[in-house]
Amino acid sequence: MTHPRSGFDPAASSLAGDVAPEVMAELLSVRSSIDNIDATLVYLLAERFKATQRVGHLKAEHDLPAGDPQREAAQIARLRMLAEEAQLDPAFAEKFLNFIISEVIRHHQAISENRKPPTGPAADTSSTGAAGEHGVHD
Numbered sequence: 001m002t003h004p005r006s007g008f009d010p011a012a013s014s015l016a017g018d019v020a021p022e023v024m025a026e027l028l029s030v031r032s033s034i035d036n037i038d039a040t041l042v043y044l045l046a047e048r049f050k051a052t053q054r055v056g057h058l059k060a061e062h063d064l065p066a067g068d069p070q071r072e073a074a075q076i077a078r079l080r081m082l083a084e085e086a087q088l089d090p091a092f093a094e095k096f097l098n099f100i101i102s103e104v105i106r107h108h109q110a111i112s113e114n115r116k117p118p119t120g121p122a123a124d125t126s127s128t129g130a131a132g133e134h135g136v137h138d
């Protein structure tokens, strides 16, 4: 059944017709767990980005660099250890963290750029009397 609000059809599959009904039933049952896990991943990531957004503003306010390589090295070493404990491929855990962190660093840089007073001829507001805008946050 398609979910009325999201339009998501948990039974959507290119395999229908090629699979015995009992195999399909088992597949759909496992997929329902996968859907719950994916939903929590989205919420977890949203929460992580909310936290890193605060870090981004803090760093921009205090003119701190977006990246912190020593912190990243410590995070990666820890996550690799946790991954091994959890029987997750540590190389995958490292790649995944690096992927997220590179996005966070892009966000930090955007926050910092948006705070900077504009420069160059287009930024000359003296003729319009407009006040130079500071502190524009995303």
Ligand SMILES: O=C(O)C(=O)C[C@]1(C(=O)O)C=C[C@@H](O)C=C1
Residues within 6 Å of the ligand: 052, 055, 056, 066, 067, 068, 069, 071, 072, 075, 100, 101, 104, 105, 108
């Ligand atoms: O903790 C920080 O300083 C952050 O900016 C957050 C974060 C992360 O996403 O965990 C991102 C960039 C840094 O290089 C280190 C860690």
